[in-house]
Amino acid sequence: PARGLLERLNNNEVVIGDGGFVFALEKRGYVQAGPWTPEACVEYPSAVKELHTEFARAGADVMQCFTFYASDDKLKNRGLKVNTTSTEINKAACDLAHSVADEYDCLIAGGVSQTPNYLSKAGEAAVKEIFRVQFEVFKKEKADFLVIEYFEHVEEAVWAVEEAKKTGLPIMATMCINKESDLHGVPTGECAVRLVKAGADVVGVNCHFDPFQTVDAVKVMIEAVQKAHLKAHFATQPLGYITTDATKQGFIDLPEFPFGLEPRTCTRAEMAKYARLAYDAGIRYIGGCCGFEPYHTRALAEELEKEKGKLPKASEKHMPWGESLKMHTKPFVRARCGREYWDNLKPASGRPRCPAFSHADEWGVTQGHDLLKQHESETTEEELSQVKQEQKLRTH
Numbered sequence: 001p002a003r004g005l006l007e008r009l010n011n012n013e014v015v016i017g018d019g020g021f022v023f024a025l026e027k028r029g030y031v032q033a034g035p036w037t038p039e040a041c042v043e044y045p046s047a048v049k050e051l052h053t054e055f056a057r058a059g060a061d062v063m064q065c066f067t068f069y070a071s072d073d074k075l076k077n078r079g080l081k082v083n084t085t086s087t088e089i090n091k092a093a094c095d096l097a098h099s100v101a102d103e104y105d106c107l108i109a110g111g112v113s114q115t116p117n118y119l120s121k122a123g124e125a126a127v128k129e130i131f132r133v134q135f136e137v138f139k140k141e142k143a144d145f146l147v148i149e150y151f152e153h154v155e156e157a158v159w160a161v162e163e164a165k166k167t168g169l170p171i172m173a174t175m176c177i178n179k180e181s182d183l184h185g186v187p188t189g190e191c192a193v194r195l196v197k198a199g200a201d202v203v204g205v206n207c208h209f210d211p212f213q214t215v216d217a218v219k220v221m222i223e224a225v226q227k228a229h230l231k232a233h234f235a236t237q238p239l240g241y242i243t244t245d246a247t248k249q250g251f252i253d254l255p256e257f258p259f260g261l262e263p264r265t266c267t268r269a270e271m272a273k274y275a276r277l278a279y280d281a282g283i284r285y286i287g288g289c290c291g292f293e294p295y296h297t298r299a300l301a302e303e304l305e306k307e308k309g310k311l312p313k314a315s316e317k318h319m320p321w322g323e324s325l326k327m328h329t330k331p332f333v334r335a336r337c338g339r340e341y342w343d344n345l346k347p348a349s350g351r352p353r354c355p356a357f358s359h360a361d362e363w364g365v366t367q368g369h370d371l372l373k374q375h376e377s378e379t380t381e382e383e384l385s386q387v388k389q390e391q392k393l394r395t396h
Contacts, residue, residue: 001105005145006170006201008061009233009284014307015107017237017287018055019297021066023258025051033258037075038066041092042084049096051294056104058294059301059312062287063101064109064147065093065138071130073116090134094141109172110138111147112164118156119367127156131163138167145170149206149237149289152176152183152249153367154191161198172202172285174235176250178209179217183248183366188217189224196225196232204235207289208250211266211274214238219281234283238274240266240291245357251290253360263349265291269342271299279304361391 008015021038025031030040030047041048052063069075070093072086090110097108112134118127138146146164148171151157157173164171173195181187186194195203203225205217214236225232241264243251251257256264266274278286286304288296294314301312302320318324325337336342 001101001107001144004170005062005107005172006233009202012284014279014304015061015285016059016297016300016304016308017062017235017285018052018060018064019288019292019294020240020290021048021051021064022068023290024293025066026258035069035074037069037082038093039075039082039084039089041066041070041089041096045092045096048093049099052097052100054294054314055297056100056106057312057314058297059308059314060287060297061106062109063097063104063106064111065090065097065143067093067111067134068113068150071112071115071134073130086133087137090137091141094138094143098141107144108142109145109147110134110141110143111149112160113148113150114152114156118153121367124159128159128163131160132166135164135167139169143169145172145201148173148200150174150176154182154186154194155184156367157191158194158198161195161200165199170202171200172204172235173198173200174204174206174237176206176208177217178213178246178248178250179220180248187224188220189227192221192225192232193228193230196228196230200232202233202235202285204237204283204285206235206237207239208243208252209238209246210241210243211236211238211270211288212277213243213246215274215277215281215283218278218283222282233285234281235285235287236274236278236283237285237287237289238292240271240288240293240296242266242270245360247360247362248364249362253362254358255361256358261291263351263354266296267342267345267347268295268299269339269345271296272303273343275300275303279307 022036026033030044048066067090070086070089075082101108112131115127115130146169148160161173179188182191192203205214218234218236222234241261247253298314305311321339322337325333328334
């Protein structure tokens with residue numbers, strides 16, 4: 001593209017991010033739940049490319065390389081056997097993103113995420129080396145900017161930013177935390193300040209929480225960065241699920257994670273509301289993460305049509321707010337066309353015995369806890385028995 005990320009953001013333009021590759025590809029049969037690693041870039045490249053294409057048609061301005069958890073320590077964690085390396089996956093991911101971005105004039109982002117090495121207290125040098133290997137590929141493969149995402153601890157995120165600065169590429173750093181703090185108790189506003197001081201150009205929140213909780217958290221970041229007299233842009237890349245009842249660790253604490261989340265899926269109207277709330281808060285990088293499908297991205301693009309000056313290609317077959325329902329054969333369905341109906345709908349789950357809210361698993365374990373120490377060997381029966389017993393004790 002002729003103009004890069006910072007040029008667009010400095011011009012107060014909206015940049016729409018893509019959605020959640022890990023969950024979308026797991027549902028389609030190309031990613032394994034548990035490890036959540038992206039070897040599909042090598043094993044099933046056509047599936048990854050198709051999802052990139054769907055997000056591009058839906059209005060995404062960025063093709064983020066499918067490199068979530070593509071670090072060598074993660075690819076050999078707890079008995080996972082992947083017949084390829086971090087470098088091979090990251091290169092393949094860049095090639096796939098480029099193949100679609102070039103057609104749709106999108107930016108390319110190379111991303112890294114938190115590491116098993118950090119959780120096991122391997123130390124700063126070991127963690128930074130994991131990031132260096134990944135960033136080296138993104139630089140070589142001509143990524144437009146770097147995304148440092150899905151970090152529960154600002155200490156590790158800062159290490160990633162410091163290593164990313166060596167590439168000279170723009171940096172977006174997002175944490176998977178709520179409006180209170182990271183998992184070490186560092187306040188959310190302070191997390192943003194530390195990331196900006198380390199060299200991040202864009203800061204924000206991704207994953208773990210729903211769109212509205214995520215906007216609230218980034219508002220806290222905006223206030224803290226401004227109070228510190230620093231300059232930065234801000235990003236939201238939330239879940240495609242409603243998580244009102246989630247606690248500090250977000251949706252992974254909910255008992256429905258990961259195979260029972262479908263009833264929590266955001267509607268198109270909720271996505272439109274999210275896009276407007278984010279924009280009005282001063283957030284200009286607006287995208288999604290796990291559970292965020294292409295039609296969700298299209299809802300963002302349609303809500304921000306005036307600001308973007310265009311509709312996405314996927315809107316050719318979609319009239320916003322159900323206007324195409326005027327053509328339906330049934331009169332009661334025709335009556336549902338228009339924004340007023342869908343804005344005010346309170347969707348039911350159809351499950352009369354199900355509660356509105358769940359009870360979150362608040363184990364409170366974080367970096368340094370014995371239960372979070374990682375290893376290359378498979379999880380043993382003894383380890384599994386230990387966590388199941390812990391679950392029973394906490395449940396009862």
